[in-house]
Amino acid sequence: MHRRVFLQKMITGLQAMALYHMVAPTAAARAAIDPSGPPQPHYRPLNGTSLRALAAAKAHHGQDGLFLNPLGVPRRRKFGQLLRWRLLSENRFKAHLDAQPVTPVRVDWDNLHDHGGLSVTFIKHASVLIKDRGRALIIDPVFDDIFWFIEDFSPLAFDRSRIPPVDHILLTHGHYDHMDTATLSSFDPATHVIAPLGYDDVLQSIGMQRRTPLDWFDVYNDDRWEITLLPCNHWTMRNPIAGPNRALWGSYLIKTPGGRTIYVSGDTAWFDGFHEIGREYAIDLAIINLGAYEPRWFMAPSHMNPAETVTAFKQLNAKQLMVVHWGSFRLGDEPVHFPPMDLAKAMQAEGLRESHVDLKLGETLYL
Numbered sequence: 001m002h003r004r005v006f007l008q009k010m011i012t013g014l015q016a017m018a019l020y021h022m023v024a025p026t027a028a029a030r031a032a033i034d035p036s037g038p039p040q041p042h043y044r045p046l047n048g049t050s051l052r053a054l055a056a057a058k059a060h061h062g063q064d065g066l067f068l069n070p071l072g073v074p075r076r077r078k079f080g081q082l083l084r085w086r087l088l089s090e091n092r093f094k095a096h097l098d099a100q101p102v103t104p105v106r107v108d109w110d111n112l113h114d115h116g117g118l119s120v121t122f123i124k125h126a127s128v129l130i131k132d133r134g135r136a137l138i139i140d141p142v143f144d145d146i147f148w149f150i151e152d153f154s155p156l157a158f159d160r161s162r163i164p165p166v167d168h169i170l171l172t173h174g175h176y177d178h179m180d181t182a183t184l185s186s187f188d189p190a191t192h193v194i195a196p197l198g199y200d201d202v203l204q205s206i207g208m209q210r211r212t213p214l215d216w217f218d219v220y221n222d223d224r225w226e227i228t229l230l231p232c233n234h235w236t237m238r239n240p241i242a243g244p245n246r247a248l249w250g251s252y253l254i255k256t257p258g259g260r261t262i263y264v265s266g267d268t269a270w271f272d273g274f275h276e277i278g279r280e281y282a283i284d285l286a287i288i289n290l291g292a293y294e295p296r297w298f299m300a301p302s303h304m305n306p307a308e309t310v311t312a313f314k315q316l317n318a319k320q321l322m323v324v325h326w327g328s329f330r331l332g333d334e335p336v337h338f339p340p341m342d343l344a345k346a347m348q349a350e351g352l353r354e355s356h357v358d359l360k361l362g363e364t365l366y367l
Contacts (some may be wrong), residue, residue, distance in 0.1 A: 002093070042300040043233055043271045044071055051231050051273045054215035060231070067198070067245045071233040071271040079349055083210045089295065091333045103327060104157035105362040112162065118260050118281070118367040122359045124154050125328035126178055126289055127266070129163065132256040135224050137168040139252070139264055141187075142180040146329060152335050154328040154361050160186065163338070167225065171195040172266030173236040173249035174202070175331060181206050184296065194220055194227055198247025216250060226255035229276060232268035234302060253281055260284045260367060263316060269301050270308040275314035283327040285357070286318035289325035290339045292332035297334055310350055319349070322357040322365065 010148040046054070059070040062149070091097075106126055112131065121129040143160065147150040169191055171179050173293055179199070185206045192210040193203055203211050212220050214229035221227075230251040237244040254266040261281055265288040276324075293305040303325075304312060312313075314319045340358060347356045354359035357365055 042073055043269060044073060046071075051276050052217060055231060060216060062245070065198075065246060066243075067248045069232060069233065069235055069245070071273065072269060077309065088332075093294070093335055093338070096332075096335045099337075100153060101337055103154050103361050105154050106157050107162070107362045108364065109158065110293055112364055115366055118256055118258050119367070120262070120285065120287070120322070120359075121364040121366050122361060124156065124323070124361060126172075126266070126325045128307070128324060129166075130254065130256065130262065131164060132258045132260070132292040133224075135257050136164045136166045136224060137170060137254075138163075138166045138178065139170045140172055140178040140266070141169060141183045142328075143178070143186065144178060145185045146176050146214050148179060150329050150331075152328060153330070158362075166191060167222070168227070169193045170227065170254075170264070171199065172251070172264070173234060174199060174238045174247050175236055176238070177331065178267065179238075185210065194229075196229060196248035197249045210323070214250070215248070224257040228253040230232050230263075231273065232266055233271040234267045234269065237269060253277075253283075262287060263318060265289050265312075267303060270304050270312070274312045278315050278317035278365070283316055283318035284318050284363075285311055285320045285322065287321050288312060288321065290323035290326035291327075291334075291336075292344060293339075294333040303332070306339070306346040309343060310346045310352065311357070314350070318355075320355050320357050321352075322359050329360050342347055 020308050051104055054070055060068050062068045063308070081304060087323055107121060107123070111122060116133060118132040123129055125142050127142055128139045143156055169184065169187065171193065172341040173179070173196065179202065181202065189207040190210060191208065192212065194212045195203070195206050197213045198213060199216055200213065214220065216231045219226060219228045230253055232249065233248045235244055236247055236249045249266065251266050251268060254262045254264065256262065262283050263277070263283045263286045279323065288309050290306065290309050293299050293303045296305065307354065323339060323343055327336050330336050344356060344358065347353050359365055
């Protein structure tokens with residue numbers, strides 16, 4: 001029994017290391033946001049290459065089943081940088097941490113079920129339910145805490161049976177705050193799962209047999225939903241021993257049954273491909289992950305900050321912007337409730353306040 005407990009704790013520790021970005025930025029990436037160093041990008045410029053050409057050339061496919069990030073700066077495994085951040089760095093937001101609100105999530109399911117048109121519900125962290133013309137899908141469902149030592153600031157306070165049946169579960173990547181096997185197991189195992197390449201083993205292990213793996217720019221169409229996996233600047237890892245990027249990651253472009261177009265960024269750092277996406281697709285709503293963006297020396301190669309999010313929104317040429325990936329788990333230095341406030345200031349500064357959909361946990365946007 002003691003051995004079993006020890007092994008379980010060891011496995012949990014390894015999973016937590018994966019969650020806390022064990023693959024740290026390089027010196028070049030840190031210099032990009034270090035005011036004492038020369039300015040350098042924390043992404044790899046496309047230099048005229050289109051995202052489609054990059055994907056067609058399989059620039060994101062490595063050897064032996066590994067995937068590469070052609071949009072990001074090279075990385076090296078620097079566990080010391082993780083320890084430096086978690087144990088030695090001063091958190092400039094420390095004075096605000098005690099004020100982080102616990103927000104039990106409640107959803108007006110009656111109104112949502114009665115609404116026949118398009119609705120977008122921010123459930124928790126990066127979990128979003130999209131419903132249109134009686135059909136629904138859900139993105140990155142995570143309904144409970146992810147590790148016992150990470151506080152859940154948004155416990156669900158509703159009967160989960162009220163969630164409408166979904167046609168599809170969309171997964172953006174394999175980090176534990178986005179792909180939670182306990183939550184996935186709570187769905188009907190016959191539910192169809194759409195995910196980037198490389199997650200069949202995880203999904204098979206929990207009995208989810210209906211799966212469609214997508215590569216970048218692959219399209220799934222069931223005559224109601226049209227779903228395209230797009231490139232983004234991120235990475236993935238579920239097992240630090242096996243190492244990072246044993247599977248792919250991506251953003252989604254979703255055309256709903258009623259004809260609206262929604263862009264879902266998933267986790268992404270800044271990259272210079274948002275213009276191309278905005279030119280190719282007429283986006284009604286951009287849902288961008290905003291959270292765990294501080295400190296910049298550690299987080300910039302993985303997550304956008306509010307200023308970058310506003311610039312991405314402008315380049316996507318979307319009509320409206322909402323942000324998720326905040327309010328539930330403090331995975332960066334900033335308090336869980338800061339991202340929407342920081343974004344509101346950045347949008348106001350750009351004269352874009354009217355385009356900001358300030359959706360709180362459990363709230364629904366009706367379109």
